[in-house]
Amino acid sequence: EVQLLESGGGLVQPGGSLRLSCAASGFAFNNYAMTWVRQAPGKGLEWVSSISGSGDRPHYADSVKGRFTVSRDSSKNTLFLQMDSLGVDDTAIYYCAKNEGYGSLDYWGQGTLVTVSS
Amino acid sequence: QSALTQLASVSGSLGQSITISCTGSSSDVGDYKYVSWYQQHPGKAPKLMIFDVYYRPSGVSSRFSGSKSGNTASLTISGLQAEDEADYYCSSYTPSGTVFGGGTKVTVL
Numbered sequence: 001e002v003q004l005l006e007s008g009g010g011l012v013q014p015g016g017s018l019r020l021s022c023a024a025s026g027f028a029f030n031n032y033a034m035t036w037v038r039q040a041p042g043k044g045l046e047w048v049s050s051i052s053g054s055g056d057r058p059h060y061a062d063s064v065k066g067r068f069t070v071s072r073d074s075s076k077n078t079l080f081l082q083m084d085s086l087g088v089d090d091t092a093i094y095y096c097a098k099n100e101g102y103g104s105l106d107y108w109g110q111g112t113l114v115t116v117s118s
Numbered sequence: 119q120s121a122l123t124q125l126a127s128v129s130g131s132l133g134q135s136i137t138i139s140c141t142g143s144s145s146d147v148g149d150y151k152y153v154s155w156y157q158q159h160p161g162k163a164p165k166l167m168i169f170d171v172y173y174r175p176s177g178v179s180s181r182f183s184g185s186k187s188g189n190t191a192s193l194t195i196s197g198l199q200a201e202d203e204a205d206y207y208c209s210s211y212t213p214s215g216t217v218f219g220g221g222t223k224v225t226v227l
Contacts, residue, residue, distance in 0.1 A: 035216065037164075044121075044221040045156070045164065045207050059215045095163055102152040103211030104169035111163060 002026040002107045004096050009112030016086050016116070022079040022096030022109055029077040030054070033099035036070065036081050038092035039111075046092075049081065050099065063089075086116045122147065122208055122219035129225040135196040138222045140208030141189060148189035152211035155184060155193045158221075159204045167206075168193060200226050 008020040022034070036048040049070040051058045058070045069082040079096050093113050097105035123141040130136040140147065140155075147153055153171045156164035166175050168184035171191065181196045191210075195202055203226045208219040 037218075044205075045158075045209075045218045047209070047216040047218055050215060061215060100166075101170060102150070103209060103216045104152070104154040104166060105156075105164075105209075105216075106166050106169070106175060108163040108165070 002098065004098065004107055004109035006094065006096050006109045006112040009094065009114045011115045011117065012086055013118050014087055014116055017082070017084045018086065018114060020081040020083065020094055020096075020112060020114070022081075024077045024079065024096075024098070027098065027107075029072075030074050034072060034079045035097045035099055035105055036079075037095045037097055037105070037108075038090075038114075039095070040089075040092040043092075048094070051079070083114070086114075088116050090114060091116045120217070122210060122217055124206075124208060124219040124222045126220070127223045127225065129227055130195075130198045131227045132198055132200065134198050135194060136198060136224065138193045138195075138206055138208075138224070140191045140193070140219045142191075142210055142217070143189055146210040146212050146217055147186065147191050150211050151186075153184065153186055153191040154209045155182075155191075156207045156209070157202075157204045158207065164207065195224070198226055202226060 005023045035050040051070045067085045071080045093111040095111045098107040100106040155168040158164040171186045
């Protein structure tokens, strides 16, 4: 059974940093691209970042480019999102998801809430 | 990376069919056969309902079907049921990343 478990969310002040983790199990982690998607309170889904199975091809939304860094550790089957220079607009539930093919996300974690506030 | 356009809400009666549209551009929906649809119930993670325009993942009801014409993709729900009441999001692959629609709230009357 595929499972994705995010952690690392919490309350952080504007300008601060946070590192999210997503522990994956139940599939060959190295063989699949992975994606972070966020959802601000009461709003729609927003693609944040994706990374290839090998980890050598990250992509970022314009809204986070230069501030967020996606990475993965194949030895721990874990996906990461390092978030720096956080602003109030980054407040959201952050989901990690497993890619299937081109762009479809077939499994999602339960999400972790990031709140940026002073 | 402009969001795809979806109507904010659509409603239908039990047993009826509804269609949700998703309009993009020649740079996303119009150029790739990689449109997906997701269902999200309140407080839950999204669930993949359709991928690559037409295909249903295992376990998804055949009442859900997808199509595409030009820059517009569509999700049709036939035989509407109470449990179909949820938010629905389309997405499209692009070489620089995925783009989502703003979401459509489906209400079952």
